[in-house]
Amino acid sequence: MNEHGSARSERLTREDAAYVARLARVDLTEDELDLYAGQLAAVLDHAAQVAAIATSGVEPTAHTLPLRNVLRDDVVRPSLEREEVLAQAPRAEDGRFWVPRILGESP
């Protein structure tokens, strides 16, 4: 339960917020989890209006363009300068981005 109300917190609990934060790869503090759980519940309450709209048989719209597939010849063209791109990385080594260990971790 949080200061933003009870009915809403049924919609999005603090545990839900912690789960979503994990999916989104954002570490949140305990205080942030409380704050965002309440605020997101309020926004989702408003967003629930869309659930009440009759849409059976309506196609979803992902974008508004009259898109068609386009093919072109595979021509070699200049791309971004590798050194200029790597120079912006927090850490680079031997022409590659350097990151902490990814494989072999315990889950």
Next chain:
Amino acid sequence: MNASELAGRVRTGETSAVDVLEQHLRAIEECDGELHAFLTVLGDTARSEAREIDRRLGAGEAPGPLAGVPVAVKDNLCTRGVPTTCASRILEGWLPPYDATVVKRLRGAGAVVVGKTNLDEFAMGSSTENSAFGPTRNPHDPRRVPGGSSGGSAAAVAAGLVPIALGSDTGGSIRQPAALCGVVGLKPTYGTVSRYGLVAFASSLDQVGPFARTVADAATLFDVISGHDPLDSTSLERPNPLALARLEEGVDGMRVGVVVELLDGADASVVKRVHEAAEALAAAGANVEECSVPEVSYALPAYYLLAAAEASSNLARYDGVRYGLRVDASSAEAMNGATRAVGFGPEVKRRIMLGTYALSAGYYDAYYGQAQKVRTLIIRAFARAYEQADVLLGATTPTTAFELGSKVDDPLAMYLSDVCTVPTNLAGHPAITVPFGVDDLALPVGVQLLAPALGETSMFQAAAVIEGAAPAGALPQICAPTIGAGPTSTRGER
């Protein structure tokens, strides 16, 4: 002085690009301490660009329609070798390795880029208070917000620090701050202006567009930045709608629909101004009728789900690997989470959370899928409205500029200030806001014109008529000395 006058004087040699630039750099130095419209001011590179314009003019070349015109660019548009922060700690210090296509087009038209303007972090917000580097003030009342997310560009143009600027509009981020600062702001048809080099927020909604103090300058800038770009896969391969060339053709016989849902809940002073603008169009020969597009009222909740969902996906790239901030940790996943915790501000975290939730298993159909279907209903509703009307008219924002701090702790209240602007983005249509007088507190009021896809030509014609009939605007409290002096420096005196 407006952009077309400046370019004219530079071309005829009445003044030089260098002199014009120095004048504007001085104005920025005098005013921007209080205003905080700029995150970066480009003194030296701008000076060398201006010298190059003067050299080309001296050599008999024609540098373009914006010859020597200083322009400001929202700091979510990439500028090679120049900081592009999106007003976020996570991109602090990043130097893009390329220029956005619109930046190249500005320079190709002779414009001189003088700086990068403040915004809500990653363009998420309606007040510019979500900038990691502090808020921008409204030049008409420094205790009030300039709107957002392109608040820096709007404030810089309103205060006379630059005659024109670029912003981006995902749910109203050009039109809402333009209205609150008393300038013209255009959100073009989706696909007419390249998004290459615009840092992505919600890719199916984002569009770059102009700020200006006159409709003609906005038209000039739209003509410069629009057109096909092979580097943007969503760029339309067809001719641009003409803006400037047909601006003065009037509205005789044009069908204008005043949308009741775009006035619902708006302040009485705003509603009154919209009705006055409608009367001005009728007096100029347009057939003005009230109309209803009820589905417009579904737009706000659908928008906030779709935009957040797209944002949560787009912002996954800020993971501490290729650019920007990294907070070191023993594993890659821990590094990702720690970096994003420190790098993102509260509103960005909220939107990422909302979007991730709306896309997550078990909720996808109820939230994201349903919002996409509602988007279809809104598009159909506009299509029906445009069988009866060539352009639509309504409020740009339900209120005039609000006070700093008044909505920042209540995300939903902040989101509601976009209620009149988001329907356009969902439909992919163009819309423009034109300043039309002030309210009882002498704060600017904007009226909004909407048109079907690629309907910019008619929309600009109606905008020009509204501008010509507009009651005088107020002089900003914070402004460059030049803005009050010139005969055509403010819209109301045009």
